[in-house]
Amino acid sequence: MIEVEIISGRTLDQGATVEEKLTDEYFKAVNYCELSEDDFNALGLAEGDKVKIKTEFGEVVVFAVKNKDLQKGMAFIPMGPYANMIIDPSTDGTGMPQFKGIKGVVEKTDEKVLTVKELVEVI
Amino acid sequence: MLKLKPKIDFEVSVEAEITPQLATLSSDEISNFQVYYGKEKTKLGDLFEISKEGDDAKLVLDGDFSMVKWVGARMDDGEIVVKGDIGDHLGAYMTGGKIVVEGNALDWVGAEMKGGEIVVEGNARNYVGCAYWGDMTGMSGGKITIRGNVSNYIGEKMGGGEIEIFGNAGDFIGTEMKDGTITIHGSCGFVGGDMKGGVIKVKGSFEVVPGFKKVEDGFEGDVNVGGKGKITQF
């Protein structure tokens, strides 16, 4: 288990599938978490492995992806329903939840990555 | 003394601009006092059980008032005691009198207040003693005490008066503050950005933003606005 700071955000693939959310393409575009090479290796992950990310606000299981450009301690999840399971919903009176910069932990898991439909059901 | 108790669990928020002065009215007037339940214009008596003892200017709110907004706004005298939680805008614009909340408060406690006193035994959230959007000056007199924690934006654009937080606070404490005092017994985040004047005292840890110069007993700034505000640790 490692500690990370989580950032969610737009990716090209997420944007290109955002109008077809119930497709496999969208599922693939948003169901992963990028980790730095160091963290990826430290967790003993291999391509296709899954991780569970936990924050004060929730937890979610996603696929792990190695990103050489990412610095250690940072986790990036495409904006969307998976990221939204764990980001800080509080708006601090601004109306804007905190989608970026949330502290959490990541661990390797064998649990299933829920489909988009299953996610809606568990909320 | 006038006691109000919610008749139902509110589905959506209620806006009730009630002040202690209400307690001095007749039972009929009190019952017919106009409040809003969502978009429905309704009467105080339809939403709350009302019991009145004597004519002194005191309100006791008994129960969960966390969905009830604007209590004590613009009050100038008298007393309000909230036995449970309270909603937004508690004591906004108030000029006198006293409010005690035994539970928690939400946002905008004492916004733009000019006088009087507010005590919250539990936590409050954001914008304690702040200025409303587009206005130049936040709280300018009186005292706000929060025994628990608060969130962001505390005493922004404050022009006078006193805020005392016994717990922790979030970010943006005393931003653009002009005068007055903010005391935080716990820790907080960013403090004092664009501060022109006034004093911020923090007991725990805090983050001074660039723009402050170290002086003997703390920090002075914000130089970005030619400010002479003081931040000290106690």
Added chain:
Amino acid sequence: MHHMLHIKNGIVVDPKNGINAEKMDIFVKEGKIVEESEVDVKEAKVIDASNKLVVAGGFDMHAHIAGSKINTGREMRPEEMRTVRLIAGKFRASIGRVLLTSPAIGYEYAKMGYTTAFEAAQPPVGALHTHEELDAIPMIDKAALPVFGNWHFVLKYVAEKEWEKLRAFLAWALERTKGFGVKVVNPGGVEAWMYGGNCKSLDDEVPGFNVTPREIITGLIQETENLGLCHSVHLHCNNLGTPGNYQTTIETMKLASKFSNDKRQVLHVTHVQFNAYAGSSWRDVASGAAEIAKYVNSVDNITIDMGQPIFGHATAMTGDAPFQFTLHKLTGSRWSNKDSEIEGGAGIVPIAYLPKNPVHALQWAIGLELGLLIDSDRVVLSTDYPNGGPFTEYPYVMAMLMSKKMREKELERVSPYVQKATGLAAIDNEKTLYEIIQMTRSLPARVMGMDNKGHLGIGADADIAIYNLDPLSIDTANDFEAVYKAFKTSAYTIKGGEIIAKDGELVKEIWGRTFWVDATSNASIEAIDSDLNEMFEKYYSLQRQNYGVEEAWLRKPERLVMG
């Protein structure tokens, strides 16, 4: 539904037709003023106007009522929007202190007896936005003046002395923006602002173009006249808001001396108050109004409007971007700026005019001096809304111009600096009701070249205001409070023959027309076709084919073809 009206026994003041407080009946049919014989008197709805003033609907020829400037103003000033004027019901919710929402703008004009208002500065590339907002204003007729004085096409054609091309460009741009006339704001100065500068004198060179404000203004007057537009060049002068600028203003006015037009002025200089300062700094600033008045009265080809400040809140918003930055530095207030493609720019800064502030009091006095010292067929009443303050206080300005007594009373509460730096206290002139109606109706209609507006003659649009004021008995010099009150809310406002407001209450929501000027048959657009393609390709961030506004997109457009 009454298509016919019989306004009975009113006391009519109609300067265009030389009628001064005569008791007469007015007949309305299908939105026009008609002869009695045209109306079936039995069918017509009768309005008893006994002892009431009957005039044409007010015509605000210079206000900022639509488009990205006022809207950004609203967005940056939520504190302006907390004044509730009307709760939603039969009519829309209406809110705003000085900055009003679009419904509120229409409603407030209507309640005051105004039936036409023109947006005085439309950023050309934002024309569609301006028209959407005009379309959201109920009750009144409207139009918008696109801004030309820093547009690269204009700078280029003036520099190259390509007059035919300039003429074609004006016609093309008016058609594309569905605009009404040629507005010019700080010519050259806004382009200089893109480099951090300004053009403060008529001979400052515009960076990147071998051209000066003097040449831009002269060229634009020349081609506006050659194009035969119904409105003249409408100019916000260089050097606005600077002590000593009255000289720039007079010098600018002189540029019009070689032009003339039988029907109207050849140059309208707007919100002159902001350009009428003597002195050399804010310490010794004084009024230059008397000198300007002297010049304007001495020629017959120039008109102006006042730009009267009203004490209280206002929001400065102009296409004069460098001036707005100066104002931001002066006041330390919020500042919005918008550099706009190759067309110019704009800025917005909140302000408040305080009676005890020497400069603000001076500005207030200068506005009044201009109104009092200039002949009533040369000066239009305006606040340059919302720059000088709310248009809803026009009645205050009207009453002030008519009453020395009221002015004396007001002078007591303003900074004594006014006594020293202006001639206001010594002005004895009191405008007559006839002159005030001229300044708010017939003159603005003439300035804009709108033959059917601003009067009550046969064939005119049936835009009529009836006020609880008897011209035959009112003493406007002494009863200023009654005058103010009467003009604040009309007894009746009639727009296109329909009663839209009565005794300060709205009666019916209607949608007025948006006028635009088509002069394309007076110029050869082909002459600039390849230039347009080239400039769009190189310097715009949008395609030429997607530039502009089609008539079909507007709610109620009315094309005025320039013959």
Added chain:
Amino acid sequence: MPETKEEELTNVICTFCGSVCDDVLFDVEKYKGKKFCKLGSAKFSKKERIKAPMIDGKEVSYEEAIEKAVEILLNAKRPLLYGWASTVNEAIRLGVILTEKVGGVYDQCASVCHAPGTLALIEEGVPGGSLGEVKNRADVVIFWGSNPMEAHPRHPVRYSVRAKGLLIKDRKDRKVVVVDVRKTKSANMADLFIQIKPGYDYPIISALRALVKGEEDAVPDEVGGVSKQQLKELAELMKNAKYGALLYGLGVTQSRGRDRNVENAIKLIQLLNRHTRWIIWPMRGHYNVVGAGDVPAWEVGYTYAIDFSRGYPRFSPGEFAANEVLQRGDCDAALIIASDPVAHFPKASVAHLKKIPVIQIDPFPNMTTLISKVVIPSAMAGLEAEGTAYRMDGIPFRVKKIIDTEYWSDEKILELMLEKVNEKLGLR
């Protein structure tokens, strides 16, 4: 099959992101776009649609669905009408009036994107410029917390990085800086990348202000993971620009500091204008999110988080923004149009949305469809419906209708809803 010649294709205006590219082409026969980026291509391609109006999953007519929707809105004590950023102004205007009539709350997608910039605008104004001016004049462009390579793929080419114009004749004439918490795809195209610690935008900007002002003493040796030396170099670069543009993104508005980060950046730009010319502008996301704020501003005075429960508009983001309304459980019905809050709101907000009757209007099925009681499919603006949209810099475009469809436009749907509401309320 040979490529169709460009001149035989139809010019369309892209209705995906805030760049609103107006030079793109569409082949009606092949149903295929040309010159689009990946995002626009996807939007202008054939994909699954909501087939028909539905109530509780059962297909109904448009009229029946609208009737039901109106009933839900009128019966609610406090309906939330949310979305709007991906439809045209004409529809938004009707939506604002509808919200006013039903005494609801109007909120739009900016409240989870760039609304903090709106709050900053209230505090300080916004010294800005159009994208054409960036293209023509900007010799320094800073992308701060924005990632155009993924969010606005053609922005760099059309407007900001490689765009040529009046004073910028070559990519070398322009210095491009990226400031971000991670090395994004956009960082790779920059001349300078400055990596900052998450949540430290605000103090970094304060430091830059102090440095530009010449108050070096008030800046510590390191701020938010950036050395004082590097900050000094950035401050100098900014001061020495002829015309600079700071284009900020959600990295600034969605992280710690939110609106205060933007406000501080605006103060920096104000200060820089005392030395040279600078503008600041948000990299707005949806193609008409600007309209979703501008239209209500002229109709009712505010851009988002607007409550009409008292018959007149009030603004309070901490109370009336959709996420606050939902997390407080302070609405008992919702109309969602041109947006997908179930996918894009935090779990805590979605939980309340699941408890109340939801009406959805959208061309495409999405996660909100899954929880909606009434679903009303609509035509896609820019392809099947026309209307006005504002590019991220506020420049208006009339997006086009080039394909006929059986689907009703958002405008038509809302027009009928408003008519029904007026009828039921006894207005006209």
